Amino acid sequence: MELGTTKYIIYAELMANGYVEKHDIIGAIFGQTEGLLSSDLDLRDLQKSGRIGRIDVELDNTNGKSYAKIILPSSLDKVETAILAATLETIDRVGPCLATVRVVNVEDIRIKKRQYITNRAKELLKTLIDNMVDTYEITEEIKEYIRTEEIIEYGEEKLPAGPNIDNSDAIIVVEGRADVINLLRCGIKNVIAVEGTSIPKTIMELSRKKTTTIFTDGDRGGELILKEALQTCDIDYIARAPHGKEVEDLSKKEVVKYLRSKIPIEQYIQLNANKGHVINNYSTVINKAINDTQTMDDLASGIYNKEKMTGISECISDVSQLNESEVLSELKNEEEIKETHNDDKKDGDSDNRMSYEIFKTDDYVGQLNYIKSSMEEILGTNKVKIIGDGFEEIKSINELNENEYANQNINFFISDVPITQKIVDLFYENTSVMIGKEINIAKKPANLRIFSYDNFNQT
Template sequence: MHSSIVKYHVRLKFDVEGVVEKADLIGAIFGQTEGLFGPEMNLNELQKSWKVGRIEVSLESKGDKTHGEVLIPMSTDISTAALIAAAVENVDKVGPCPAHFTLLGMEDVRVSKRRVIVERAKNIIKEWASKSVSESEELLKDIMEVTRRSKLMTFGKEELPAGPGLLTSDTIIIVEGRADVINLLRTGIENVVALEGVKIPESVIKLSKEKKAIAFLDGDRGGDIILKELSQVAKIDKVLRAPPGREVEDLTPIEVLGILKKEVPTQPPEEAHVPFSENLSTKLQELFPSINGTLEAVVLDGNLDQIMRVPVNELVQRLESTKEAKYLIFDGIITQRLVDMASNMGIDVIIGHRMGDITKKPTDMLLKTFDELGLE
């Protein structure tokens, strides 16, 4: 019987008044239990149907006496196993010699297997937790950072929807509605305020005279009307429009950045002022499908030509020996260690799946995630 189908181990000890062999013990067990409970309960029949396995006997003869143990592996139910154990205990002779059998116990083999499986499961959890804890912490910090960056505030007595960078930036971006503000926040642009209607709020008029003001309006008839009204009462330094028939709230982050280009800071003042070119946007859209989910990194030169493509776990080592790298696009987490190394090598842009805890960011480097660029 294969060990995988054994349910119970019936273990008995025996004492025989005489010297006997293993064959004598097994013969006595089979012979004296036969027919007690019908033919279907005979050990021979149970062995043929794989209900009872090979009976193991260990014995020692000393001083005209023999003692030892018998192990009977069984795959029956517990009741049948108990019945067989009681029948073997009833064996009183081995050959011509008086004998006495005593049950030591019935072990549920499945309990032992479950115990081993549970212990192994605990070890698997410990090993997995130790490997994934750092990434989990990075993801949690990333979520908290996104929440912080995306938090809406209100501005002025009209309580207009605005970004948290509105008052600290030298430039403001004026959009039409609350949904436009949310979309720009998602792109990483925080110096934004919404008009919330055709009538231009006094708070926006006053602020436009104190800072450089850029109007970023929908590419439809409504945008035309608002632009006409805005131009009459506020100081507007530049006008940007969504593509014809499109609204600002529906633009992807890449489209937003492509329209704004160098005209406005896409980050708060302490962030980098690295331009995100249309060529880079196009290259990124080409690369993303082939790199997403691969745990690989692609390094590009200043002409957006591929220098190398490597697994993420080899990235730091390979970067050390790479020259002319300007753009790093990879399926992983942007960490402080990677940023420091890339800065020393003159890399301008890093784009990854997640942003780690970056406490020291170079002013000449742009860091973005695929999600911020509308690719996920």
């Protein structure tokens, strides 16, 4: 139905006591209202002038009776429309049949239009607000563009760097180009990237001239770059992103926070020296006890000639760093060791008091036997035994939670399942020695000693 300039719609119902058709109903409407009102409200004239629309009839003939719905659009004012609606109810015959008409409703079409306008305006306003960019965001976007445009290529290696790398007395060394861009966004312009796994010569030279802070990711790669930088550069301060996060993903607030939390290199070395003391202590115990009569060459070949121990050859350097005379000077005479060990067994001391407390003594043979008994204890269980400072636990590999041991020193991590790179990456930071049925790793941390069951079966 074409509404056009329609203001109101009249809804009426008709019932005729007989069979009638649509044209009969429309004829009755025009015929029985003609001359009833003034000429200003004559339906034919109103329709010709367009002040009322086309009359629509929906007809249903049932059981010899006719039922119809009449829809009449009107652009008259509300008074005239009400009069016209009341006039329809005067119709009492359609064709030869008696009929009754009842006006059901007079609808103001403008109310619907107003509701539509209101709802649509809300949608348009919401879209407008969502797409609106305030002045602050525009300013920040422009500033960020300028900062990222400021990135330069520095040195022979054309390393990504900030524009103030030459003018500043201090520099910040990061891992990659994305890290440089993020720090430029934060307004830090004296930054330069390593761009690779090895430290470039340009950064080595800069570190000797300027106060140097290295800011690395909180992952394994960041630690490796940090260790190399400590060996090749003159680093003054160390800052690290939190565990599992990268510098390029940090917000401005986080970047400032972790740079302010940087520690001097002397403090870092001291912290690692304390940890290294514990590590060296337990590695010496194992190296001495594995074979107390072997020379250093025999020891190295005896431990590392297992082809199936993927990646374990990296550990040779750990043993090679020990001076042969230092190791041999600490070894006791074989007969004395056996005699002492036999005496202990006679007293019921060694076997009966077997616990992690033995590592607080100098009984190296007893300590070795305790390690062997721990290996036998979990053999075939697919579990691990963790021996630490003042505790020992046996758990399945699925029960292990790195956070549970984050603040505890693990002296021995003995596993009945293969030691994988994932296990090493989770526990290397606070673990001294790992012993496994099989070793399947690609990289071994420098501060971790790793042995297989076969090493101990030789003794």
